[in-house]
Amino acid sequence: MKQVIKSTQSVEASPAIFGFWLYLMTDCLVFASLFASFVVLRGQTAGGVGSKEIFSLPFVFLETMVLLVSSLTSGMALLAAQRQKRQHTLMWLTATALLGMLFLGLELYEFSSLVQEGHSWTQSAFLSSYFGLVGTHGIHIAIGLIWLFATMLFIYKRGLTHRLMQRLTMFILFWHFLDIVWVCIFTIVYLIGVI
Amino acid sequence: MFASLLGRMEWHYFWHGWVQFGGQLAMVGGVLTLLAGMTYFKKWGWLWREWLTTQDAKRIGVMYIIVATVMLLRGFGDAIMLKLQQALASGHSDGFLQPDHFQQIFTAHGTIMIFFVAMGLMFGLINLVLPLMLGSRDVAFPLLNSTSFYLYVAGVVLANISLLYGEFGAVGWLAYPPLSELAYSPGPGVDYWLWSIQIAGVGSLLSGINFIVTILRLRAKGMTLMKMPVFAWSVLGSMILVVFAFPILTGTLFMLSLDRTLGMHYFTADLGGNAMMYINLIWAWGHPEVYILILPAFGMFSEIVATMSRKRLFGYKTMVYALMAITVLSYLVWAHHFFTMGAGGNVNAFFGIMTMVIAIPTGVKVFNWLFTMYKGRIEFFTPMWWFMAFATTFVIGGATGVILAVPAIDFQVHNSLFLVAHFHNTIIGGVVFGYFAGFAYWFPKIFGFRLHERLGKAAVSCWVGGFLLTFIPIYILGMMGATRRLDHYDPSLGWQSLFIVSGVGTLLIGLGVVFQIAQLAYSVWKRHELRDTSGDPWDGRTLEWSVPSPAPQYNFARLPVVVARDAWWEAKRGGKAIFSGAYSDFTLPKNSGVGVFIGAFVAMFGFAMIWHIWWLAVLALVGVATTLIRRTYEEETEYVVTADEAKRLDMKSQKAAA
Numbered sequence: 001m002k003q004v005i006k007s008t009q010s011v012e013a014s015p016a017i018f019g020f021w022l023y024l025m026t027d028c029l030v031f032a033s034l035f036a037s038f039v040v041l042r043g044q045t046a047g048g049v050g051s052k053e054i055f056s057l058p059f060v061f062l063e064t065m066v067l068l069v070s071s072l073t074s075g076m077a078l079l080a081a082q083r084q085k086r087q088h089t090l091m092w093l094t095a096t097a098l099l100g101m102l103f104l105g106l107e108l109y110e111f112s113s114l115v116q117e118g119h120s121w122t123q124s125a126f127l128s129s130y131f132g133l134v135g136t137h138g139i140h141i142a143i144g145l146i147w148l149f150a151t152m153l154f155i156y157k158r159g160l161t162h163r164l165m166q167r168l169t170m171f172i173l174f175w176h177f178l179d180i181v182w183v184c185i186f187t188i189v190y191l192i193g194v195i
Numbered sequence: 196m197f198a199s200l201l202g203r204m205e206w207h208y209f210w211h212g213w214v215q216f217g218g219q220l221a222m223v224g225g226v227l228t229l230l231a232g233m234t235y236f237k238k239w240g241w242l243w244r245e246w247l248t249t250q251d252a253k254r255i256g257v258m259y260i261i262v263a264t265v266m267l268l269r270g271f272g273d274a275i276m277l278k279l280q281q282a283l284a285s286g287h288s289d290g291f292l293q294p295d296h297f298q299q300i301f302t303a304h305g306t307i308m309i310f311f312v313a314m315g316l317m318f319g320l321i322n323l324v325l326p327l328m329l330g331s332r333d334v335a336f337p338l339l340n341s342t343s344f345y346l347y348v349a350g351v352v353l354a355n356i357s358l359l360y361g362e363f364g365a366v367g368w369l370a371y372p373p374l375s376e377l378a379y380s381p382g383p384g385v386d387y388w389l390w391s392i393q394i395a396g397v398g399s400l401l402s403g404i405n406f407i408v409t410i411l412r413l414r415a416k417g418m419t420l421m422k423m424p425v426f427a428w429s430v431l432g433s434m435i436l437v438v439f440a441f442p443i444l445t446g447t448l449f450m451l452s453l454d455r456t457l458g459m460h461y462f463t464a465d466l467g468g469n470a471m472m473y474i475n476l477i478w479a480w481g482h483p484e485v486y487i488l489i490l491p492a493f494g495m496f497s498e499i500v501a502t503m504s505r506k507r508l509f510g511y512k513t514m515v516y517a518l519m520a521i522t523v524l525s526y527l528v529w530a531h532h533f534f535t536m537g538a539g540g541n542v543n544a545f546f547g548i549m550t551m552v553i554a555i556p557t558g559v560k561v562f563n564w565l566f567t568m569y570k571g572r573i574e575f576f577t578p579m580w581w582f583m584a585f586a587t588t589f590v591i592g593g594a595t596g597v598i599l600a601v602p603a604i605d606f607q608v609h610n611s612l613f614l615v616a617h618f619h620n621t622i623i624g625g626v627v628f629g630y631f632a633g634f635a636y637w638f639p640k641i642f643g644f645r646l647h648e649r650l651g652k653a654a655v656s657c658w659v660g661g662f663l664l665t666f667i668p669i670y671i672l673g674m675m676g677a678t679r680r681l682d683h684y685d686p687s688l689g690w691q692s693l694f695i696v697s698g699v700g701t702l703l704i705g706l707g708v709v710f711q712i713a714q715l716a717y718s719v720w721k722r723h724e725l726r727d728t729s730g731d732p733w734d735g736r737t738l739e740w741s742v743p744s745p746a747p748q749y750n751f752a753r754l755p756v757v758v759a760r761d762a763w764w765e766a767k768r769g770g771k772a773i774f775s776g777a778y779s780d781f782t783l784p785k786n787s788g789v790g791v792f793i794g795a796f797v798a799m800f801g802f803a804m805i806w807h808i809w810w811l812a813v814l815a816l817v818g819v820a821t822t823l824i825r826r827t828y829e830e831e832t833e834y835v836v837t838a839d840e841a842k843r844l845d846m847k848s849q850k851a852a853a
Contacts, residue, residue, distance in 0.1 A: 015335045019408045026442040033446030044467025121459050125467030128459035150824045
């Protein structure tokens with residue numbers, strides 16, 4: 001099997017990437033549980049605020065754009081890596097990291113302003129499920145960023161070796177996956193919540 | 196300042212009472228004896244190099260089985276305490292257990308038996324034989340495999356630390372809220388439950404991914420899916436269920452932990468929380484879970500019955516369809532665990548019917564085994580005895596399951612001992628007997644000698660007799676109205692004699708366990724007489740029997756090429772040889788301590804979360820991240836075995852066996 005990865009098969013078809021896809025599907029189901037709980041609990045505001053009062057669509061749209069663009073830049077990084085262009089790869093990955101951090105910053109700003117206004121996760125089941133779902137996505141982004149920094153460091157030090165190409169492919173799958181989850185969050189949590 | 200560094204740890208969590216003190220003493224004594232023995236015999240280096248850091252699936256499998264066996268003894272000890280209490284505690288007698296302790300024991304019993312015994316034995320046995328059966332040198336991701344094992348061990352360690360320091364949940368094995376919420380269970384017990392199974396569950400999830408990739412990508416050349424041994428099919432079904440069901444467990448436990456640590460309201464009784472949502476979610480995992488456990492047992496019996504009847508498995512295709520049908524259907528029945536929720540007649544009718552439908556593919560399998568035996572030249576070795584024990588008891592369990600699937604009946608016996616008898620009937624009669632059969636069947640392949648037959652058969656007899664003696668009275672008590680988890684009852688109900696009979700049955704099972712230990716010890720002692728020199732002690736059918744016993748680390752010096760089902764049987768009967776051509780270079784994974792470190796850090800994280808020691812939790816996560824990053828970018832993780840070396844090793848192991 002290991003020889004196969006090294007020679008004949010492409011990175012995308014290797015067992016490791018297939019396994020990583022399976023992992024992504026399981027993570028998708030973790031999110032599915034959180035989404036399902038959110039949908040059940042969204043009306044349970046316990047007399048407190050509901051989604052209409054606390055969500056601002058323009059702000060969330062900005063967050064969404066930042067994350068979508070970071071997905072684009074990560075894709076550009078992979079294309080550059082496939083052409084073995086280390087400098088370009090690192091440049092696109094830096095852009096991805098900056099956008100990712102900006103997204104995380106925006107999300108933390110949103111969370112902290114909600115808490116300061118007295119709408120923390122302890123106030124109602126609706127707020128719990130909101131913070132739980134969106135926060136889990138945020139934790140994934142944070143983990144992704146740590147992973148991205150490590151990937152960048154090793155690409156900088158060693159160049160685009162076969163093993164690093166595989167890791168980079170996995171990271172970019174992960175990042176696109178988080179993007180798709182965010183699109184669902186945007187639709188189910190924010191858009192339906194405000195309309 | 197110092198106090199806050201230790202979270203909510205306090206001295207009084209060490210002392211619970213004399214009964215628990217006995218348990219603590221036994222555990223600490225056992226661990227210290229083990230450590231002292233290892234040091235005295237200077238075995239630490241050997242243990243680290245040969246076992247703890249191994250990437251060989253077979254050795255990882257053996258470690259799983261050892262841990263699961265220790266846990267089986269603990270879970271069985273819990274069962275004996277529960278039975279003794281119930282036999283004694285009627286009328287003026289309160290038995291010997293305090294109610295709170297009794298509740299912790301039944302919680303620990305269920306949790307340990309499912310997560311740490313059944314899952315451990317299952318993954319152990321799969322690791323032992325799956326790569327061999329598929330004609331592969333290892334699983335797809337050896338390091339992930341070792342990491343999964345250590346996550347499982349981390350769960351085991353946390354669950355056992357609760358006995359020494361703190362308490363275990365007193366909430367039943369699935370910890371229904373709102374009882375398991377902070378308002379009603381403020382202590383660390385539920386957190387021990389939560390984090391030990393959360394961590395072990397993530398390990399299972401990763402194993403599921405690993406085995407699916409192994410089955411789909413690492414089969415021998417020529418082994419199409421429909422030429423795969425049925426055991427591999429059963430593992431595929433089971434692992435598909437793992438990757439679909441365990442994420443729900445992870446998500447659900449995560450939400451419960453958010454409720455308990457951050458004061459959220461997913462499942463609380465106030466501020467809009469919805470406890471029934473937890474019960475739906477946990478059973479959306481929990482029902483597939485029982486099929487995760489039983490499917491590999493079905494697979495093992497399929498191999499054993501065909502081998503010991505000297506016949507091709509009857510109805511291979513229907514076997515595969517039945518397995519896959521069960522895999523799908525097991526997702527559509529979860530609500531039968533709470534027909535009394537009040538979902539309404541139509542919902543209950545749907546879930547009731549789906550539940551009964553599962554009996555059809557299961558019945559297909561039972562008949563296929565029977566038809567395989569029909570006109571076969573059956574040899575009654577111990578695994579076959581386990582099969583017969585299974586075939587009778589499991590069918591009773593299946594029948595009572597169909598009874599419980601009728602919502603109208605279920606309303607009468609919900610939460611009664613009838614239910615308890617039913618699921619023990621399927622899990623002991625199905626899962627446990629299956630795994631014991633598989634263990635006896637594949638033992639020679641791993642260790643190079645057979646298990647003693649007569650002691651094994653004595654163990655089977657005690658287990659079956661003890662099982663029936665224990666659980667038939669429990670069925671009757673359930674029909675008489677006895678509810679589950681009773682620590683005391685009124686003598687006027689007339690239950691005590693049946694509880695005593697049931698307790699005697701448990702002791703008979705205990706005798707079976709004694710026979711099993713004796714069998715193992717005696718077989719090790721007489722290993723030279725019991726040695727398996729052929730590598731094929733049962734005249735087997737599948738690829739694992741084509742290599743010498745014990746199977747070499749690399750499994751196959753030359754990878755087999757398969758043209759038919761039962762490839763080894765066909766090759767022995769003059770079909771195309773499965774090993775041919777020249778030897779070639781291959782790679783094997785180097786040993787790695789990464790799994791051990793991740794397991795240790797994750798256990799530390801779990802402990803920190805249970806006791807609210809936040810700095811330690813952060814430190815543990817940093818440890819996990821550092822270990823992972825360092826490993827991810829290691830380039831040299833494998834070593835090459837050259838063709839010459841492969842040939843030399845192959846000749847040597849064949850000579851040693853002959």
